Amino acid sequence: MGRLKTFTRRAFLVGSVAVAGGVAFGAYMVKKPHANPLLADLGDGEAAITPYVRIDADGVTLITPRADKGQGAYSVQAALIAEELDVDLDQVKVDPGPPSPAYWNTALADEAAQFMAPGDGIGNDAAYGVLSAVMKLTGMQITGGSTTVPDGFIKLRQAGAVARETLKLAAAQKTGVPVGELQTRAGAVLLPDGTSLTYAELASRAASIEPPQDVALRAPSEWRLIGKPMQRLDVVAKSTGTQVYGIDHRVDGMVHAAIKLNPAQSGPLVGFDATEALKMRGVKDVVKITGGFAVIADNTWRAFQAAEMVEAEWGPAPFPPTMDEHWQALSASFADDFQDSRKRDDGDVEIAIAETGEILKAEYRAPYLAHAPLEPINAIVRVDDDSAEVWTGTQVPRFIQNNVGRIAGIDPENVSVHVLYMGGSFGHRLEDQVVKQAAEIAVQMKGTPVKLTYSREEDLSHDFARQIAMARMRGTVRNGRVETYDLGIAMPSVVVSQMSRQGMSVPGPDSQIVAGAWDQPFAIPNHRVTGYRAPELAPISSWRSVGASSNGFFYNAGLDELIHAAGADPLEERLRLCSIPEARKVLEAVGEMSGWDGVLGKGRGRGVALTQSFGVHCAEVIEVTSTEDGIRIDKVYVAAEVGTVVDPVNFDNLVKGGVIFALGHAMNCEITYTDGIADQNNFDSFQGMRMYQCPEIEVRGLENGGKVLGIGEPPVPPAAAALAGAIFAATGTRLREMPFNKFVDFV
Amino acid sequence: MRLTVDGKIHEVDVEPDMPLLWVLRDELGITGVKYGCGIAQCGACTVHIDGVATRSCQQWVGDVEGEVTTINGLGNPDALHAVQAAWIEHQVAQCGYCQSGQIMSAAALLAENPNPSDEDIDDAMSGNLCRCGTYPRIREAVKTAARTIRSV
Numbered sequence: 087m088g089r090l091k092t093f094t095r096r097a098f099l100v101g102s103v104a105v106a107g108g109v110a111f112g113a114y115m116v117k118k119p120h121a122n123p124l125l126a127d128l129g130d131g132e133a134a135i136t137p138y139v140r141i142d143a144d145g146v147t148l149i150t151p152r153a154d155k156g157q158g159a160y161s162v163q164a165a166l167i168a169e170e171l172d173v174d175l176d177q178v179k180v181d182p183g184p185p186s187p188a189y190w191n192t193a194l195a196d197e198a199a200q201f202m203a204p205g206d207g208i209g210n211d212a213a214y215g216v217l218s219a220v221m222k223l224t225g226m227q228i229t230g231g232s233t234t235v236p237d238g239f240i241k242l243r244q245a246g247a248v249a250r251e252t253l254k255l256a257a258a259q260k261t262g263v264p265v266g267e268l269q270t271r272a273g274a275v276l277l278p279d280g281t282s283l284t285y286a287e288l289a290s291r292a293a294s295i296e297p298p299q300d301v302a303l304r305a306p307s308e309w310r311l312i313g314k315p316m317q318r319l320d321v322v323a324k325s326t327g328t329q330v331y332g333i334d335h336r337v338d339g340m341v342h343a344a345i346k347l348n349p350a351q352s353g354p355l356v357g358f359d360a361t362e363a364l365k366m367r368g369v370k371d372v373v374k375i376t377g378g379f380a381v382i383a384d385n386t387w388r389a390f391q392a393a394e395m396v397e398a399e400w401g402p403a404p405f406p407p408t409m410d411e412h413w414q415a416l417s418a419s420f421a422d423d424f425q426d427s428r429k430r431d432d433g434d435v436e437i438a439i440a441e442t443g444e445i446l447k448a449e450y451r452a453p454y455l456a457h458a459p460l461e462p463i464n465a466i467v468r469v470d471d472d473s474a475e476v477w478t479g480t481q482v483p484r485f486i487q488n489n490v491g492r493i494a495g496i497d498p499e500n501v502s503v504h505v506l507y508m509g510g511s512f513g514h515r516l517e518d519q520v521v522k523q524a525a526e527i528a529v530q531m532k533g534t535p536v537k538l539t540y541s542r543e544e545d546l547s548h549d550f551a552r553q554i555a556m557a558r559m560r561g562t563v564r565n566g567r568v569e570t571y572d573l574g575i576a577m578p579s580v581v582v583s584q585m586s587r588q589g590m591s592v593p594g595p596d597s598q599i600v601a602g603a604w605d606q607p608f609a610i611p612n613h614r615v616t617g618y619r620a621p622e623l624a625p626i627s628s629w630r631s632v633g634a635s636s637n638g639f640f641y642n643a644g645l646d647e648l649i650h651a652a653g654a655d656p657l658e659e660r661l662r663l664c665s666i667p668e669a670r671k672v673l674e675a676v677g678e679m680s681g682w683d684g685v686l687g688k689g690r691g692r693g694v695a696l697t698q699s700f701g702v703h704c705a706e707v708i709e710v711t712s713t714e715d716g717i718r719i720d721k722v723y724v725a726a727e728v729g730t731v732v733d734p735v736n737f738d739n740l741v742k743g744g745v746i747f748a749l750g751h752a753m754n755c756e757i758t759y760t761d762g763i764a765d766q767n768n769f770d771s772f773q774g775m776r777m778y779q780c781p782e783i784e785v786r787g788l789e790n791g792g793k794v795l796g797i798g799e800p801p802v803p804p805a806a807a808a809l810a811g812a813i814f815a816a817t818g819t820r821l822r823e824m825p826f827n828k829f830v831d832f833v
Numbered sequence: 834m835r836l837t838v839d840g841k842i843h844e845v846d847v848e849p850d851m852p853l854l855w856v857l858r859d860e861l862g863i864t865g866v867k868y869g870c871g872i873a874q875c876g877a878c879t880v881h882i883d884g885v886a887t888r889s890c891q892q893w894v895g896d897v898e899g900e901v902t903t904i905n906g907l908g909n910p911d912a913l914h915a916v917q918a919a920w921i922e923h924q925v926a927q928c929g930y931c932q933s934g935q936i937m938s939a940a941a942l943l944a945e946n947p948n949p950s951d952e953d954i955d956d957a958m959s960g961n962l963c964r965c966g967t968y969p970r971i972r973e974a975v976k977t978a979a980r981t982i983r984s985v
Contacts, residue, residue: 156928156965317924324929325920326913327865327904331930334864342859367848386868387855460869460877460930460964509867509930510964542870735924739970743927746966769874769962778959780968 102252104293108142108286111249111297112149137183138167138245141253141289146173146273149183152234153481154320155459155511157798158736159234161318165311165733166238170246170304172270173285175311180319182505228482230516230628232700232796235732239794240303247301249292256292257283306730316733320507332479332506333464333539340466340535341370343527344389346396347378347548350403350762352625355379358398366392375526382527386539393541403762405623412623412759413451416556419576419620426579426619427595429604433612435560438570442562446651449558450643451823452636453756454551456764456772457629461509462545467524468535473500474525475535479508481515485588489518493525512747513628517550517587546772547764550584551757552629553577555636559644562612563652568659570612573644575600575637578620584627595619602634602699602803603641607666624759630747631699631799638697638803639752639810643822646693646811656811657682657694657707668727668791669696672705675725675786680707689713690720693811695804701793702800703727706745708781708808712816716831719749719781719809724801729794731787737797741785744801750775752806752824753832779832836897838863839906849895853887854878856894857903865904865933869962876961879934879941881907886941904933907940915985916940919978927965935961939975947982949975 102111140147148171150163160180168175250270257275258265260283267278274282306313323329348355358379360372368388372381379396383389406412439445465478467490474494476486483503491498508515524538540548555577562570579596597604599617629635649659657677664670673696676682686692689712696705704726711718724741731737754773758765766772787797810821813830821829836843838861845860852871857863857880866889869877873888880889883899908914913921916939926932935958942949942957949957954975963971 156926156930158927317921318926320929321921321924321926322910324926324932325917325936326908326910327933328910329929330864333868334858336862385851385855385859387851387859390871458964459928460867460875460962461928462868508928510928512964539868542868542872739924739927739967742969743966746968747964750966768872769870770872774962774964775966775968776959776962777968777971778955780966783969 102249102293102295102297104290105140105142108140108289109293110137111139111252112137112245138242139171139249141249141285141292143286145179145286146171146177147179147181150180151183152238153182153479153505153508153515155479155481155508155515157234157740158318158733160320161316162235162732162736163238163242164319165316166242167246169309169311170243171250173273175316175319177273228516230481230513232702232798232800235796236794239730243303244301247303248297251301252292252295252297253285253288255295255298256288259295260288260291312732313730313734315735318736329507331461331509332477333461333509335466335477335506337466337468337477337535337537340537341382341531342384342386342389343380343382343524343536343538344386344393344541345375345378345380345523345538345544346393346398347544348400348403349547350400351405351548351759351764352377353403353762354401356399356401358396360396363392363395366395371531372396373527373530375523380523380527380538382531382536390541403759405759405762407761409758409760412554413556415623416554416576416620419618420558420574421618424576424618424620426599426617427597427604428614428616429597429600430613430615432610432614433570435570435572435612435614438562438612439560439572442564442570444562446561446563446648447559448644448647448822449556450640452555452639453824454554454624454626454758455629455751455755456546456549456551456757456766457512457514458546458549458769458772458774459508459510459512459514462540462542463514463520464537464539465521465524466535466537467521467528469494469525469528469532471532472496473502474528475502475504476521477504477506478521479506479511479515480518480521481511482518486518486521489522490525493522494529512630513632514549516584516628519587542769543767547767549757550625550627552635553580553626553633554623555640557637557640557644559647561644561648563648566652566654568610568645568648568652568654568663571610571645571648572612572614573603573641574616574618575603575640576618576620577633577636578622578626580626580628580632583622583625587625598633600637601632602637602697606641606696606698607669607703608645608660608663609665610663630744631802634697634699634799634803635748638695638699639806639824642695642697642804642807643810646807646814647820660694660696666703668788669698669703671788671790672696672703672725672727675788676705676707676723679723679725679784679786680709680721682707689816691812691815691817693808693813693815695807695811697800697803699800699803700796702795702797704800704804706801706804706808708805708812710809710812710816713833716833717813717816718833719779722781722783724783725786725788726797726800727788727791728797729791730789732794734787737787738785740797741801742783744797744799745783745805746775746780748802748805749809750779752809753779753826756825834895836894836901838901839903845894847894850893852890853880853892853894853897853901854889857889857901863903863905867930867933869931869934874962875931876934876938877931879937879961881937881941884941884944886938904937907937914940915981916943916974916978919974919981922977923970923974925967925970925974927967931961931963935963935971939971939978943975943979943982947979949979
């Protein structure tokens, strides 16, 4: 840290271009850049800029292409641009921009490159090249993988810096004052005599100036915004009921649709009789869609009510009818034929186990889980003869263009997508079924905007769930130390299931099967992590922290059992085994925060876990008390290494939220299927955590690493294991399967 | 039928068994009131009827007697209610979708009990689900709002 970063023409080109009444600035780093979507109106693809700043007579607009589903992405992206541009956040507008391949996510390509494992004949560098090229070609403007900050940390600040320097050149040209004597502040260039010229009045002139390419980014010591508490741009609207979410959006002339899908997940519709529904007040039509039917009415509630009155005949789900069979499929996957990856194989596990008389073995389970953001998914789609328009909250606007284009039989470029505010996601809005279904309805009533709103029951029971997963551990200990740790993890491939719904097949091993397990910072003499790819079962999707959401529990729970068998302390032994300085520091931090060495009272216990996921080392200590009414979580201590904490307020909020999300599901939640039908379909049977169960949480962000990293997901993976460790310490009960409330009571 | 919402009288022509939630959202366009579950499990639809916190998804419009106050009538960006001001000060919201209901539950609690204990707060607020996990900030914001209300 602390060094100035200069970007060069080779790595980044930064440009500007005239737009109506002003100028747009941006940067790109691809050899053959995508056209600038903001220039579409001008029919000019020559200026190859990924636009992040637009200045015109109306002022400054910052383009923030990563979607905001509640994690504060718009604010953090705006702050990164504003830091260098010298504008205040209350002076600017924020616009997610149109879907464009120019906004491809470079940090996600990094993460996706791990899908290819070393040792299969393709080096990771080569895999990166292939994947990033694929992502560039498909222009995956995706929000996910905790990548918004890593992806934007340089790009967005550079866009702001170049814009600032170009505006200064424009001011110098206009006034004759040398550029070295100019300063910038609060959206204006300041002359030595105190006169100020607003960016808006310099915009047209700036458009004709070649932007300087050798602008240095400011040193951290000069930062005005980064690292300081910020006020989120949306906090007033979200505290006054004035924030408009997708579900609140209205389009003139729109009708309201509700759907009913085959209750057996992904099963077909055989036929339906809508006679009674069509007689109901406000009902306009009932139409067939893939896997179900839709009721179109003049009001959401009337559509919901009428959907219940349609008689339908359904086919079976394309996966086993009982949960026993799902678990059996996982159990049978621990075999050579199913081996997907062995990315870690230190020492010799087989010899070490053969030489030892006492082998420790255990099996762990993680259930299907719904994402269940509080805003039920929804979309408005209007299809016309050769174009379509979509309004929805989404993380994948480019997929939506392609899918609506295909369904409507039109060129995807003629599908405009308006990305709206989202009431949560947790990965749910990486899927776009709701938009496809709204498009299927809309093509049957061209020219009419169709607003499809899922009922909570449809949303929860037809979610593409978090993966079901199983792990098996074997290990040995000697002289009070963990000597051997062999972990096998079996799950179906999330990536394959998810991408199949986009018509894509994905080659190679799936690194998510072992994410949060194979790459942990512990130097155990004999250590092996093997991924087994189970057959496809129920359809699954990315759930906050993806593979690591189950594997953080498996890895730490297995390690805890070995440490216990060795008679060692869970924190001390992790510290002894820890081989990465950043990981050691987060472990030391939670040790110090929790006063780990102190004695807890009777019936109390503490547990610790550490998971490295998305590049972030995150450690958690949890303290519980065993009471007459059950286990009470008293306190959680969290430390995470993220390189730079961009906004301490949002960091704190996201970490606490991640811990609560993880604990609530680990304690209370599962999705189970009987004959393909989810047994849980609303918040009475799928509760998450409520306030009365919520512990105090203390958070510390560490900034020792070089790389700037995102924090949306990393607090999730270690939480369940830290809780299980605390419950074991307090009660002697070892929990090996989530949800824990199947085995212990919680207050 | 006639309905008083946020100080305004509305005439609505709907089925008497339509939940108040959908009359507010789809008929009157008052969208600060949120649909989350439809079965009184999440609290996102909470409004006040004559000051009493009510889940509007379970309230037939035909049975409403009294004045309805929604998040949009409790205060607004230019004239914040003490609870809304505290929510902004503590930057409670992440996705924000549950916060309308959280704020309405908190406002009803503090109108009745301006000095709630931690347990009172947990009791009053546990019917409001937050999927983002903003509970620690909600607790702090309720306490700040309580101090403001007591000092007036």
